[in-house]
Amino acid sequence: MSTWITSIEGTEAGHHAALLLALFAAFLHAIFGALQKGRVDPWVSRGAIDIWNNILALPIALFVVPWPEGREWLLIAGALPIHFAYKLGMALAYSRGAFTVVYPVVRGMGPVFTVFGAWIVFGEKFTPLQWLGILVLLSGIFGLAIYNLRTIEVARETLVPALAIAAITGGLVALYTTYDAYAIRATPDPFTFLAWFFVIASVDMPGIALWRWWHLQDRPDPVRVMWLGFTGAIVAFGSFGSVMLATRLDKVGEAAVLRETSTVFAAAIGYFILKDTIGPRRIVLMTLIALGAIIVELAGR
Known part of the structure; x- marks a missing residue:
């Protein structure tokens, strides 16, 4: 698998594979977000996911993929x-x-920052038509957020700080996308980076989650939490692994933009699973997101 991945880097086949991987990552990331938000405290659910990330990734890191060497660590x-x-x-x-x-x-905050990061780090440039696609996509994403903000009826008193934190977190999305793309390209075997990433980057949240769970007044069933964590870890492997392979195979900026079609999938999950409502305005906004991604993709050829 590693040999095939490296053999199609920078080729037309690699471009098509990166496109499919980025869209697959978008779908899975929307599921991942819903799992973390869900009906379980988000700190606890994230900690359970990271516990399973470690359990599942450690054997692969130790016995399947080549070990990192030198600066790869x-x-x-x-x-x-x-x-x-x-x-x-x-x-x-x-x-x-x-x-x-x-x-x-x-x-929505991630794509623009990532495009600039890819320009600085990897020398990638977008055409004027691709920038138009980004504007169309962002208009759909932020339009969807504003519409939801105006119509949501629960926890309105905490929405403003939630939005401020979300905007900052979007910047962190761009930072980790650019950094991880650089790291996976600098590691000879991409699966070495992925396996050890899930081991090392998952050691932080379990302790916080345990502390949080212990201090909750209404503690969730630990068996249910661990099953949620297992499901989330499987989804995380597919989502993060797919987009990171996409950034190795093709342009980082394009992969980042295509991944943000996850907002469309998230809206569908919100409707079918979380019982949110989707009217004609939301459908139009989701169409803009998809249209923007299509423009970015076609204008880059």
């Missing part, structure tokens, strides 16, 4: 503080705001 370890800050931001935002309001803001 530093690159993998460098992801820990960035992702820790991101996870704190997501938990803080989810504990204060509705999923369909917070999630679009976090994902």
Whole structure:
């Protein structure tokens, strides 16, 4: 698998594979966000996910993939503080705001910052038509967030700080996307980075989650929490692994933009699972998100 991945880097086949991987990551990331927000405290759910990340990734890191060497260890370890800050931001935002309001803001802030990061770090440039696509996509994402903000009826008193935290967290999304893309490209075997990333970057939240669970007045069933964590870990492997492989195979900025179609999937999850309502205005806004991603993709060819 590693040989095939490296053999199609920078090729037309690699471009098509990156496109599919980024869209698959978008779908899975929306599921991941809903799992963390869900009906369980977001700190506890994130900690349970990271416990399973460690359990599932450690055997692969130790016995399946080549071990990192030299500066590769530093690159993998460098992801820990960035992702820790991101996870704190997501938990803080989810504990204060509705999923369909917070999630679009976090994902909407990421693409523009990532495009600039990819330009600085990797020398990637977007065409004027691609920038138009980004504007169309962002208009849909932020339009969706504003519409949800105006119509949401629960926890309105905490929505403003939730949105501020979500905006900052969106910047952290761009930071970790750019950093991780650099790290996975600098590691000869991409699966070495992925396996050890899930081991090292998952050591932080379990302790916080345990403390949080112990101090909750209404503690969730630990068996249920661990099953949620297992499901979330499987989804995380697919989501993060897919988008990171996409950034190795093709342009980082394009992969980041396509991943933000996760907002469309998140809205669908909010409707079908979390019982949010979706009217014609939301459908139009979600169409703008998809249209923007299509423009970015087609204009880059």
